[in-house]
Amino acid sequence: MTRLVVVGNGMAGARLVSEVRARDRHVKVTVFGAETWQPYNRVLLSNVVAGTMTPEQVRLLDPAWYADHSVTALPGVEVVAVDRETQAVITAGGRREPYDVLVLATGSRAVVPPVPGAARAVTFRTLDDCRTTLEAAATARRAVVVGGGLLGVEAARGLAGRGLPVTLLHLAGHLMDRQLDAEAGLVLGETLAGLGVEIRTGVVVEEILDEGVRLEGDETVEADLVVLACGVRPVTGLAGDAGLDVARGVVVDDEMRTDDPSIFAIGECAEHRGTVYGLVAPAWEQAAVVADIVTGTDKTSRYRGSRLVTRLKARSVELAAMGETHLTEDDAEVVRFSHRAAGTYRKLVIRDDRLVGAILLGATDAVGNLTQLFDRGGPLPGDRAGLLFPGVSGGAVAESPVRMPDAAKVCQCNNVTKGQIRACWESGARDVDAVAAATRATTGCGGCRDAVEGIVGWLCEQEGVSA
Structure with missing residues (x-):
């Protein structure tokens, strides 16, 4: 029996475990997670901050699933070393877990800028961060978010959604400068301003104070709560200490295999053909490839890279x-x-x-x-x-269900086509939740929910049944 050990129980690791079990019930699976939470959808954390979703609603798998599928899940147990010679991982508590196949899904950690007072701020990366932010927001009068990329925009919108005045500070000349041109960044900023977020671009943060943020030029932006959303960095220490090839991320080939043939890496910690992907869809595609190979379902399965689509679907944006x-x-x-x-x-x-x-x-x-x-x-x-x-x-x-071909991809995160949704509907799934349960459509970034609702509604209308 193959012994599979997964280090990391986030979106990539949890997906791998479920993909493996969908293919093979006999692989012995053990998954370690540094966080104490059950795996959750990190994409939806801004909704938790905004109060439109609870932590339970963003959960991906629950303890009952692990028990039902004979998976040993160890949340809150950190792996601190990999012994490649004996093929075992070692936890902070001294436990040794042997493996035949090891998959690193250690993800990324929030970047904390090297400015004085950074310890006074909170990051925006985990459910624990959300809890800390919400506790502080309950008594705060004003908030500042540092970083106007995707995470910063989501954090600012979430806090503003709670009625808290928010100032969003960004070093570049416009918001989300990696994904947007200047005019799109301007329009996005104006949209956020209409929702209660003050935008300040082209500013340099010099220090984080008890009473706010000091900018270059000695201007102080007042705030009781400062949230850092300054990007993420792959967690590669475990791989590097084990002597694996590490560049920006853990270097892998088209099988997602490292330079040790018994060790794979997927998700935000992995670097494939010089690229580290920071979105959910590539991580899930990589998980499917590794599951194919590890279980022997398809030994020819390969990851060829992803064409990235960044989605932001905060409330009213x-x-x-x-x-x-x-x-x-x-x-x-x-x-x-x-x-x-x-x-x-x-x-x-x-x-x-x-x-x-x-x-x-x-x-x-x-x-x-x-x-x-x-x-x-x-x-x-x-x-x-x-x-x-x-x-x-x-x-x-093509957005009209009538004209959309069955091969059209509706859910980018989970590679779900219109044809799969139609087949699911014909098998008895008559609403979006039932389709989601069967196909996973809408469970990634959530951006396709309107399209799935439209297809389900159209199918019901054609057959004269109630959705």
């Missing part, structure tokens, strides 16, 4: 960005529409008649169709406006 969003008319064909008063910005980046990038902010009815075109890399229809406004000018309307 909808955003999708994919590919090469920063290219201009000098480098590619660019089609854009901006309506700042409505908080809407849409941009297509096209090269050689292929969609290589897109930004959709505000109403995102075109996301499904554009994501499919971006994923497949196929030729585009001549009517570019129809891509930005499906159904308005006779262009592509």
Whole structure:
């Protein structure tokens, strides 16, 4: 019997365990998690901060699942060393757990900037961070979030959703500068401002004080609560100490295997072909590949990399960005529409008649169709406006269930197609929750929920049944 040990019980590790059990009930599985929580969906933490979801609602697996599937889960037990010679992991308490196959899914940790007073702030990365933030927010009069990337925007929106005045500080000239161009960042900032978040870009934090944040130039931004959302860094110490090849992340090949053939790495700690992916969909794709190989279900399974789609779906803020969003008319064909008063910005980046990038902010009815075109890399229809406004000018309307092919991918995080949703519906799943339970659609970033609801509603309407 193969002994599989998984170090890390977050989104990648938990997914691997469930993928392995879906393929083989006989592999002996032990999973260690440094956090005491059962595995949870980190993507939805801003909803916990905002109070629209509870910690229980973002949980991925519960203790009963582990018992029912004969998996030994050890939350709150940290692995501190890997003995490659004897093939065993060693915990902080001295326990030795032997393995035939070891998978590192250690994830990332929050970056804490080297500024005086940083210990006074809280990070935004874990459920424990959320608990600390909520305790502080209960008595705070003002909050500051440092970092205007995806995590910072989510944290600021979550706190503002609780009625707390929030100032969002960002070093770059516009928000989410890695994913968005300057105009999209401006529109996003104006949208957040309308929701109670004051935006300050191009500022340098010099010190975190008891009474707020001191900026370069000696200006102080007052706050009782300071949240750091300054990015994440792969957790690679365990792999490095074990002598594995580590660059920015743990270096793996197309099998997600390290330079030790008995050790794999997946998720945010893994570096594949020079890239460390910080989103959930690649981690879950990697987990499926390793599960195929470890169980022998498909020894030819390989991970070839992911085409990234960043989704932000905080309350009242909808955003999708994919590919090469920063290219201009000098480098590619660019089609854009901006309506700042409505908080809407849409941009297509096209090269050689292929969609290589897109930004959709505000109403995102075109996301499904554009994501499919971006994923497949196929030729585009001549009517570019129809891509930005499906159904308005006779262009592509793949978001309409009638026109959407069964092969169209609806849930990017879990690779669920319209055809799979249809098959699930025909098997008796008559609402979104039932479809989610069967296919996992909507359980990643949650951005596809409206599309799944539309498909289920359309199917019910066709057959004259109640959704």
